[in-house]
Amino acid sequence: MLRAMSITDESLLNRARDHAFDFLRELPERHVGARATRAELLSALRVPLSRDGEESAAVLDALASQADRGALACAGPRYFGFVIGGSLPVSLATDWLVSTWDQNPGIYATSPLVSVIEDVAREYLLDLFDLPRDSGLGFVTGCQMANFTGLAAARHGMLRRIGWNVEEEGLIGAPRINLVASAESHVTIDVSLRYLGLGTRHLLRVETDDQGRMRADRLRRLLDNLSGPTIICAQAGNVNTGAFDPLREIGEIAKEHNAWLHVDGAFGLWARASKRFAHLADGIELADSWATDAHKWLNVPYDCGVAIVRHAADHRASMTSTAAYLVQTSGVERDAVDWVPEFSRRARGVPVYAVLRNLGTRGVEELIDRCSILAAQMADALRSAPGVEILNDVVLNQVLVRFGDDDELTRAVVTGVQNEGTCWLGGTTWQDKAAMRVSVSNWATTEADIERSAAAILKVWSAMASAPAGR
Ligand SMILES: *Cc1c(COP(=O)(O)O)cnc(C)c1O
Numbered sequence: 001m002l003r004a005m006s007i008t009d010e011s012l013l014n015r016a017r018d019h020a021f022d023f024l025r026e027l028p029e030r031h032v033g034a035r036a037t038r039a040e041l042l043s044a045l046r047v048p049l050s051r052d053g054e055e056s057a058a059v060l061d062a063l064a065s066q067a068d069r070g071a072l073a074c075a076g077p078r079y080f081g082f083v084i085g086g087s088l089p090v091s092l093a094t095d096w097l098v099s100t101w102d103q104n105p106g107i108y109a110t111s112p113l114v115s116v117i118e119d120v121a122r123e124y125l126l127d128l129f130d131l132p133r134d135s136g137l138g139f140v141t142g143c144q145m146a147n148f149t150g151l152a153a154a155r156h157g158m159l160r161r162i163g164w165n166v167e168e169e170g171l172i173g174a175p176r177i178n179l180v181a182s183a184e185s186h187v188t189i190d191v192s193l194r195y196l197g198l199g200t201r202h203l204l205r206v207e208t209d210d211q212g213r214m215r216a217d218r219l220r221r222l223l224d225n226l227s228g229p230t231i232i233c234a235q236a237g238n239v240n241t242g243a244f245d246p247l248r249e250i251g252e253i254a255k256e257h258n259a260w261l262h263v264d265g266a267f268g269l270w271a272r273a274s275k276r277f278a279h280l281a282d283g284i285e286l287a288d289s290w291a292t293d294a295h296k297w298l299n300v301p302y303d304c305g306v307a308i309v310r311h312a313a314d315h316r317a318s319m320t321s322t323a324a325y326l327v328q329t330s331g332v333e334r335d336a337v338d339w340v341p342e343f344s345r346r347a348r349g350v351p352v353y354a355v356l357r358n359l360g361t362r363g364v365e366e367l368i369d370r371c372s373i374l375a376a377q378m379a380d381a382l383r384s385a386p387g388v389e390i391l392n393d394v395v396l397n398q399v400l401v402r403f404g405d406d407d408e409l410t411r412a413v414v415t416g417v418q419n420e421g422t423c424w425l426g427g428t429t430w431q432d433k434a435a436m437r438v439s440v441s442n443w444a445t446t447e448a449d450i451e452r453s454a455a456a457i458l459k460v461w462s463a464m465a466s467a468p469a470g471r
Contacts, residue, residue, distance in 0.1 A: 003053060012056050019064035026068060027076040028444075031421035036069040077444040078423035078453050080378075083239065083267050083296050083398075086442040091300040094354040098347045105347045108333035119334045123471035124356045125306060128364060129292075130271045133283060135308050136315030138339030139294075139349035142305040143266035145341060146291030149307035149319065151231065151290055152341075154260040155196055158229035160326075165262040167317060171197045178226045178259075180204045181233040182214035182245065186264055189233050210431070211243035211393055216250055223257045230259035236281050237268025240430050240437060241391075242375075242398030244268055248283025260285040266305075267441065270297045271396060273361065274368040280395060289315075297368065297397075299443045300351040307340070315339060324332035367443055371397045373442040374450050381454035387465055388458070391435055399438040400430050403461050407434035411416035413461050 036044075044066050073079055075086040087095070105114035122137040134151070140146050155177065159166045164174055179198060181189055183205045190200045204226075207218045214234060223230065232254050233251040234245040247263065254261040263269070263284055269292040271277040272284065284290070288311060294304040309315035320338045337343055359367065375397045382401055383390045391400040403410045414436050428437040436457075440450075 003055075005056070009056065012060065015057055015060055019060065019067070022064070023067055023071075027073050030068065030073055030076075030153045032073045032076060032079055032424040033418050033421055034070055034072050034446070036066065041066060041070050042292050064387045072424065074424070075442075077442055077446065077449045079440045079442065080440060080453070081424050081426040082437075083439045083441050085296040085299045086444055087301040088299045088358065088443050089357050090358040091298075091351040091355045095301045096349045098350050099266075100192075101347070104344050105307070106301060106337045106342070106344050107335040108161050111347065112333075114347040114350060115334045115336070117353050118336060121182050121349045121353040121356065122334075123334070124353070126308070128356070128361060129290070129308075131290065131308060132310050132313060135310050136312035136339055137309075138304045138315075138319070138336065140307055140340050140346075140353065140367075141303045142295065143186075143264065143291050143293045144188040144191060144305070146266075146293070146305040146307040147188050147233075147262070147264055148195055149339075149341060150262045150289030150291050150309060150313075151189075151192045151196055151233070152318040153309040153311065153315040154231045154262055155198065156318040157288070157311055158231060160314065160317070162229060176228055178204065178228055178230040179233075180206060180219070180222065180230060180259075181210075182206045184212040184214070184228060184233065184238055184240075185233050186239055187237055196428070210236040212241050213243050214245040214250065216246045216253060219250060220253050223253060223259065226257075230257060232259050232261050234261060234263050234287070235268070236263050236265035236271070236284055237396065238398070239266075240398065240400055240428055241393070242396035243267070243393070244271075244280045244395070246283075247281060248286065251283045251286025254288075255286065262289045262291070262293050264289045266291065266293045267297045268292075268396065270364070270368050271362045272370075275365065276369055277372060277396060293357075294348075294352045297371070297441050298350075298352065298355055298364070299367070299441075300355055304348040304352060306352075371440040371442070371445065374445055374447065375399050375438065377447065378438055378440065378450050378454055381450065382457060385458050385461065388461065391430055391433065397440045399440075400428070401436040401438065401457075402433060403436070404465060409464060410436060412432040412464055413457070416460035416464065417457050420456055420460055423453035 074084045103111035105111040108115040110362050126133050156166055162175055181203055193200055207215050209215055232251050238242050271281045290308040292306050294300045295302045316338045376443045379390045379394045379399045382388050387404045389402045391402050403413045411427055411434050418424055426437050428435050
């Protein structure tokens with residue numbers, strides 16, 4: 001039996017607002033890691049599911065009581081793990097509205113409002129990235145699905161050009177497609193190929209250089225020996241080093257060989273918004289499809305990725321759904337189902353629209369510049385200490401740090417810093433060496449946060465370096 005409820009339960013929404021404020025107020029100064037164990041969280045949250053339900057406020061309080069200790073402060077200013085990003089105030093506020101409106105913007109008919117907002121956000125993004133203005137664009141859950149969408153359009157486009165309609169015929173008996181990526185491509189490229197029925201076994205891997213960039217000379221040699229439709233996956237922003245593949249050269253090679261070039265620019269595509277860093281992505285406009293994230297560097301709440309395809313017809317053909325009961329519009333209206341794998345979906349383009357209006361092009365540029373300058377500052381602060389080595393050329397917002405030129409020591413510093421709580425960073429392995437991985441992707445991070453975090457890291461390191469070697 002449903003409890004008595006009101007659609008405008010003001011006290012409940014105010015309670016949620018208060019819990020949100022408490023969480024946000026703690027965010028800058030709390031321990032950056034999670035402090036509760038899985039067992040502790042389970043014992044607090046695995047209550048027997050009751051027959052008659054619980055008061056809304058009680059449920060809300062129960063959840064909020066675990067947030068501080070169970071959640072990471074990854075939306076805070078000293079979280080440098082993975083490439084995460086926080087939430088700009090306007091994006092969080094807009095996200096509240098998105099949930100409130102509860103639109104299903106699969107098609108124009110189910111939400112004219114969101115359809116128009118996402119249409120305009122598409123124009124803003126294509127301007128910002130300076131990509132062909134008639135490209136198709138879809139707001140997806142993340143760069144995984146953006147890579148999937150770009151590669152689905154590629155699969156469709158490359159096979160269509162040789163007379164095979166993959167959407168009708170599938171891959172059984174289809175002409176073979178050559179798949180090319182670098183040895184350093186992101187794992188989500190492999191996963192996308194799996195989803196697309198192309199598999200990973202036949203993926204041809206091009207050697208990379210010391211920064212993880214695809215070697216264009218090796219790509220050229222490989223393509224010279226291939227025939228048939230070819231899809232190349234390049235990268236703008238290596239997830240470890242931040243390095244960019246030589247995109248202009250790769251774009252020219254792709255053109256010469258009539259190959260489809262897809263670029264994974266989960267965070268690197270944003271360099272296009274900055275005069276200072278755009279040179280890194282020079283030539284990216286030569287590609288056929290691009291994938292990026294908004295929930296990382298644009299600092300909108302999870303989740304939102306963006307798939308962009310130069311050939312809108314291929315994009316649409318690979319994604320569109322039609323059914324008799326769907327109201328077909330006259331053609332100018334945007335139906336999101338034409339551009340994304342999802343059918344029903346969240347209005348995730350709305351916070352993107354809000355952030356872009358709020359920041360303006362100059363604000364986005366400042367966000368990208370500031371994070372990258374702070375990453376360089378972090379690298380400088382760490383490298384000045386004895387026994388600390390920066391493994392990558394810090395070209396954007398990523399820094400790889402190694403301690404005492406030793407795997408075990410490096411891993412121990414990563415764990416030590418995570419436990420200490422001033423900041424949070426993860427570990428990685430770069431060219432067979434353990435490293436600490438720093439990503440500066442949060443709008444709220446300041447110079448003081450970098451100084452404080454570098455000091456905390458060096459304190460953990462010096463305690464470890466001066467301890468008697470017990471290894
Ligand atoms: C984060 C990332 C992805 C995956 O993006 P999600 O938003 O997690 O789906 C893909 N490629 C690169 C280079 C990334 O950094």
